[in-house]
Amino acid sequence: MTEERLRSLLVRGLVGDESAYRTFLGELAAHLRSWLRGRLARLPEEAEDLLQELLLTVHNQRHTYEPKQPLKPWVHAIARYKLIDLLRRRSRNEMLNDPLDNDDELFAAADGEAAEARYDLAKLLDQLPDRQRLPIFYVKIEGASVADAAKRTGMSESAVKVGIHRGLKALAAKIRNIE
Amino acid sequence: MLSAGAEPVNARRVAWRYLLAVSGGSLAALALTAGALKLNPALPQELSAPMFWAREAFCASLAMAGLVGTARLARPGRPLGSVPVGIALPVIAMWALAALSLHAAPPVARANLIFGHTARVCPFLIAMIALPVFVALVWVLRGLAPTRPRLTGAVAGLAAGSLGALAYSLHCPELAAPFIGIWYLLGITICATLGAWAGTRLLRW
Numbered sequence: 496m497t498e499e500r501l502r503s504l505l506v507r508g509l510v511g512d513e514s515a516y517r518t519f520l521g522e523l524a525a526h527l528r529s530w531l532r533g534r535l536a537r538l539p540e541e542a543e544d545l546l547q548e549l550l551l552t553v554h555n556q557r558h559t560y561e562p563k564q565p566l567k568p569w570v571h572a573i574a575r576y577k578l579i580d581l582l583r584r585r586s587r588n589e590m591l592n593d594p595l596d597n598d599d600e601l602f603a604a605a606d607g608e609a610a611e612a613r614y615d616l617a618k619l620l621d622q623l624p625d626r627q628r629l630p631i632f633y634v635k636i637e638g639a640s641v642a643d644a645a646k647r648t649g650m651s652e653s654a655v656k657v658g659i660h661r662g663l664k665a666l667a668a669k670i671r672n673i674e
Numbered sequence: 675m676l677s678a679g680a681e682p683v684n685a686r687r688v689a690w691r692y693l694l695a696v697s698g699g700s701l702a703a704l705a706l707t708a709g710a711l712k713l714n715p716a717l718p719q720e721l722s723a724p725m726f727w728a729r730e731a732f733c734a735s736l737a738m739a740g741l742v743g744t745a746r747l748a749r750p751g752r753p754l755g756s757v758p759v760g761i762a763l764p765v766i767a768m769w770a771l772a773a774l775s776l777h778a779a780p781p782v783a784r785a786n787l788i789f790g791h792t793a794r795v796c797p798f799l800i801a802m803i804a805l806p807v808f809v810a811l812v813w814v815l816r817g818l819a820p821t822r823p824r825l826t827g828a829v830a831g832l833a834a835g836s837l838g839a840l841a842y843s844l845h846c847p848e849l850a851a852p853f854i855g856i857w858y859l860l861g862i863t864i865c866a867t868l869g870a871w872a873g874t875r876l877l878r879w
Contacts, residue, residue: 552879
């Protein structure tokens with residue numbers, strides 16, 4: 496059974512078995528991806544970002560898992576908490592997030608507008624720390640792949656994804672402050 | 675990747691933090707009671723009064739239920755189980771004692787059983803003395819992952835309020851069950867309400 500298998504992998508990971516832990520995260524990612532696909536069908540990019548955030552959270556909060564406890568409710572409670580958090584955030588600043596996430600729309604506008612938007616974005620981006628600014632610049636503005644950006648910044652791929660995610664969140668907050 | 679940072683998790687660390695927070699917070703609450711309010715001079719004689727121990731048991735059992743509830747809510751996917759019953763039982767028992775003592779007392783003495791001499795300050799002093807305990811519990815909770823921040827804050831506030839009331843009882847001269855069932859409970863409820871408010875702000879992760 497998946498529950499039993501994943502649980503024993505995690506429990507071994509908690510006492511320091513690195514390869515068991517790696518397998519656990521990999522299989523958990525597959526489960527979470529299909530769980531998210533059902534819930535964020537219309538937001539595939541958000542779903543991928545949230546998946547990365549969930550894996551990071553599971554990792555950071557693994558000390559809150561008790562080995563006797565069933566695994567599924569634990570993972571489920573974390574996933575639901577983060578999903579609700581995301582949806583709440585989105586509904587609060589839906590209009591501000593969309594143009595940022597959707598590069599096509601933003602840069603398909605008239606040339607002058609696009610140049611202005613780029614200029615404003617550059618000013619905002621400059622305020623972010625490098626670990627967020629560079630991934631956003633390479634991936635979201637230049638259109639490089641995550642792997643490519645990881646190579647160019649010397650960061651790991653997951654760090655690049657987390658940087659993009661956090662950076663976009665910070666940008667949205669900055670834009671909200673301007674208006 | 676994440677798995678590269680898979681150093682073993684120390685399962686005892688969380689338990690140590692709880693122990694540190696509860697003992698440190700309670701000591702601070704006792705110091706506040708003894709320092710800012712002075713201990714009740716009649717304390718040695720009261721030790722033989724059954725109502726003294728009923729009051730201590732009321733506060734201690736509420737604190738225990740609150741701490742168990744806090745620990746459960748702090749970990750994702752743990753059900754609350756019998757915690758609500760554990761919170762309700764001491765309250766019902768104290769109210770039953772209060773009803774008995776009001777029923778047995780002559781009508782002119784009833785107001786005194788309810789208001790005593792300190793009803794006006796009691797709830798607020800309890801909330802003040804509970805504050806260090808609540809701060810300590812929030813410190814532990816911020817290292818954990820409560821998926822229901824408001825409820826977690828409320829239950830942690832209840833635990834802190836009950837421990838605060840336990841410390842405050844060493845100053846408080848009131849032993850009447852109606853007084854405790856109303857004003858002590860009100861002080862604890864203030865803490866739970868403030869805890870719920872603080873929970874949504876301080877316990878996000």
